[in-house]
Amino acid sequence: MHIRRAALFAAAVFAAAALSAQQVTKKFDYKPVDGIQTISLAIDKVKINQIVFKTGRAAGGPLRRSDAECVIRIDNDGLTPVQAGVAVALLDEEGNLVAAGSGGTRVGWLSAGERDTCAIRFPFVYRNMEKARTFLVTLEIQPKPLKDAPAPAPTP
């Protein structure tokens, strides 16, 4: 009886750990070609393979916001829908932040097998973006709880 309870408890702990938010951060050299840079960052089967930078400028007139941004491509090659969040921070040679922001799933889930892109805007800190030398990318995912997951297809 005790063993059965312990096994159930262990299973519950394992399931909770598997469904809690997971996160990975990686630093890359800033070397885009025509703004595009291939990178590799993954949690299980959720991957970021490409980032496209756009160094912007202020809108003009009294408007101070810039249109600088980066667009990140996220592939969910796993079997479970996930919520995904991505943060990007660009740093210059001395380690000063020259741009930072985040993007990700706004509504619902990124379904299994789906690809999505999210734009991360840098509207307010952008004036030294051309001095970027490295950047940090963080991928944060939250898998869909099993009880909400769709029933698996019946096997013939």
Add this chain to the structure above:
Amino acid sequence: MRIRTFLLMAVFAAALASPASGQVATKKFPWQPVAGVQNIDVQTEAVVVGQVVFDLGSTLKGTPMRKSSAKVRVRIDNNSETDEEVGVAVVVFDAEGNVVAAGSNGTKWGYLNKGARTYYDIDFPYVYRRLDDAANFIVTLETRAKGKGTKPTDNAPAPDVTPVP
């Protein structure tokens, strides 16, 4: 005579370059908010970020909305003699150097008037789930004085150097 000419040219060039420069300062702080509030000091000339107020936020449970209300409110004082454009970025790290939140905010329209105080909310809507593990954060302040050119130059004074995890 040549030296004098050279010195005059150098001084003149420096005077021309200086007004066109944007200022930037970055500083790193340990995560030590009390009831969310932490006093800090990041400044470029006389524009100061003096306080940050962290709000770990929440999400709308039971809905398909995924955005969090987590944010940090930064207080900015323009103690200078000129109106300024201001941008502030905040990145929060855990003890291992993972980013647990990042964002920016700043002047949207016009200038922050000389002598004025303002607050900007920097939202963390998409990367927020591990804010409880925050260990330190960096704050960057970017400013440009009114009427001092549209392009920052390389002649700006060296910013505070902060090692990045």
